[in-house]
Amino acid sequence: MSSTFFGASFDATDAARTARFWAAVLDREVAEGADEHDAVVKAGDPSGGPRLAFH
Template sequence: MPTSVIGLSIDAADAAALATFWSAVLHRPLNPGATAESAAIDAADPAEGPKLAFWQVPEPKSAKNRLHLDLWTDEFEAESKRLTGLGAKAVSDNVKPTVRWTTFADPEGNEFDLIASRPAE
């Protein structure tokens, strides 16, 4: 029997607050019953990605993520502005010949990337 990824678990100081941020980022509703201890965001369609589960932990984030989300957009500038408006902070910008991305940190410091194709010059 094959093994499938059904979700990602994300440690948080306040699970409901962090899940609310990601709910807005991904345009996916927060599951009912979210608390500071646990919260989740389901994916209605596999193309939306896996379920995200948030779990309260006592220790703060202390190092670079070993796993992070990559978000794709065709509207890089507008989406970057929207993410910062939601509480994300830009960490670094990267530009390659065919792609660009900005690494952001969510409100609890977890890094994620916003990626877009670069038009041919």
């Protein structure tokens, strides 16, 4: 049996700001619709890979 790491979720005071920071550090993009409550940093590989979510 194998496991796949889909992503990680983190608490953040300002989700969009935190996501923009990590997207810049990891050379990734923030998904559309990011706001202060919810934001996602897209996976680095278009075919999948882990994503980061901030709430």
